[in-house]
Amino acid sequence: xxxxxxxxxxxxxxxxxxxxxxxxxxxxxxxxxxxxxxxxxxxxxxxxxxxxxxxxxxxxxxxxxxxxxxxxxxxxxxxxxxxxxxxxxxxxxxxxxxxxxxxxxxxxxxxxxxxxxxxxxxxxxxxxxxxxxxxxxxxxxxxxxxxxxxxxxxxxxxxxxxxxxxxxxxxxxxxxxxxxxxxxxxxxxxxxxxxxxxxxxxxxxxxxxxxxxxxxxxxxxxxxxxxxxxxxxxxxxxxxxxxxxxxxxxxxx
Numbered sequence: 001x002x003x004x005x006x007x008x009x010x011x012x013x014x015x016x017x018x019x020x021x022x023x024x025x026x027x028x029x030x031x032x033x034x035x036x037x038x039x040x041x042x043x044x045x046x047x048x049x050x051x052x053x054x055x056x057x058x059x060x061x062x063x064x065x066x067x068x069x070x071x072x073x074x075x076x077x078x079x080x081x082x083x084x085x086x087x088x089x090x091x092x093x094x095x096x097x098x099x100x101x102x103x104x105x106x107x108x109x110x111x112x113x114x115x116x117x118x119x120x121x122x123x124x125x126x127x128x129x130x131x132x133x134x135x136x137x138x139x140x141x142x143x144x145x146x147x148x149x150x151x152x153x154x155x156x157x158x159x160x161x162x163x164x165x166x167x168x169x170x171x172x173x174x175x176x177x178x179x180x181x182x183x184x185x186x187x188x189x190x191x192x193x194x195x196x197x198x199x200x201x202x203x204x205x206x207x208x209x210x211x212x213x214x215x216x217x218x219x220x221x222x223x224x225x226x227x228x229x230x231x232x233x234x235x236x237x238x239x240x241x242x243x244x245x246x247x248x249x250x251x252x253x
Contacts, residue, residue: 001137001232003028007075009068011058011119012085014040016194017144020221021082021228023049028229033071036085058085058115065122072126079130080232081123084144084224086112088159105158112162116143120173120184128180135235138181141173142228145188145241151250163188167241174239183238185231190245192219213247 008025012018013034022032022045032051035058036042046053052074056067072078088108093100120141127139145167152160167186174184191208200208209216227244231237 001079001133001135001140001235003030003229003232006030006079006232007072007077008080008082009033009035009071009075009078009123011035011056011081011083013082014042014045014053016084017189017192017221017224018082018084019045020225021084022046022051024222024225024229025080025232026050031075033075035067035071058119059110061115061118064115064118068119068122068126077130078123078126078139080140080142081119082142082228083116083119085115086144086162088112088156088162090155091158092155093157100157105161108158109162109165112159113165116166117169124177124180124182127182132181136181137183137235139183140232141177141182141184142231143170143184143186145186147188147190147243147245147248147250149188149241150243153250154253170241171239178238183231183235185237185239186241187224187227187231188241188243188245189219189224190243190248190250192221192224194221209246209248211248211251212245215246217246219244219246 008030010018010022013022014036022034026032026049034042034046034053035056038055042053054067054071058064091100130138132138143166146163148156148160149164149167170184170186
C-alpha cells in the first residue's frame with residue numbers, strides 16, 4: 001500500500017511510537033485519525049499534522065466500536081490501523097503476601113490483549129468493505145507486542161502473557177483475513193525512549209540496554225514509525241511479529 005492517500009487510525013497516537021507513526025504517515029500524504037485517552041495531547045498532535053482526534057477509552061469495548069466507526073467515517077474509509085496503547089504492572093506469580101491478584105492479571109489482559117483484538121476485529125470489518133488495490137489488498141493491521149513476549153522478566157507475568165498473545169495471534173489472524181486481502185503484523189519493541197521512560201536518568205538507561213548488541217541505547221519513536229510504514233508499504237510482510245530491539249535479550253531481571 002502507498003502512504004500517499006492512505007487512511008489510517010492510530011490508537012495511542014497522542015505520544016511516543018504511535019505519535020511518530022501518525023506524523024510519518026501524515027508527512028507522506030496519508031490521512032490520520034488519532035485515537036487516545038481524554039486529557040491526552042491527541043487534539044494538539046492531530047491539529048499539527050492535519051488529522052482528527054477522537055477521544056477513546058480502549059477498555060470501553062462498545063464505546064471503542066462507536067469511536068472507530070466515527071473515525072472511519074471522517075477518513076472516508078480505512079486502509080491501515082496501528083495500535084500501541086497498553087501498559088503493565090510489576091507483580092510476581094507468588095510473593096510472601098500471597099498469589100498474584102487475579103483481577104490485576106485480568107486487567108492487564110484486557111488492556112493489552114482484549115482491547116487490541118477488539119480494535120483489530122473492528123478495523124478488519126471496515127477494511128473488508130474496500131475495493132482491493134492493484135495488489136488485491138484491502139488493508140493492513142499493525143499491533144504492538146514486546147520482546148517481553150519472548151523473554152519476560154521477573155514480575156512481568158501478566159505483561160508477558162498479554163504481549164505473547166498479541167504476537168501469537170498474528171499468523172492466525174492473517175490467515176483468517178487473507179481471503180479479504182487484509183494483512184496482519186505486530187512489532188515487538190525493546191525499551192524505547194517514550195513518555196514512560198523519558199524521565200529515567202541517562203546512567204540508568206545505560207544499564208537497561210547493556211544487553212543490546214548494537215546500538216546500545218533505547219529505541220527512538222521514529223524507528224518504530226519507520227518499521228510501521230515499511231510494513232504498510234511491503235505486501236509480502238504478513239503474519240509475523242517483527243522484533244525491533246537492537247539484538248537485545250532481556251535477562252531475568
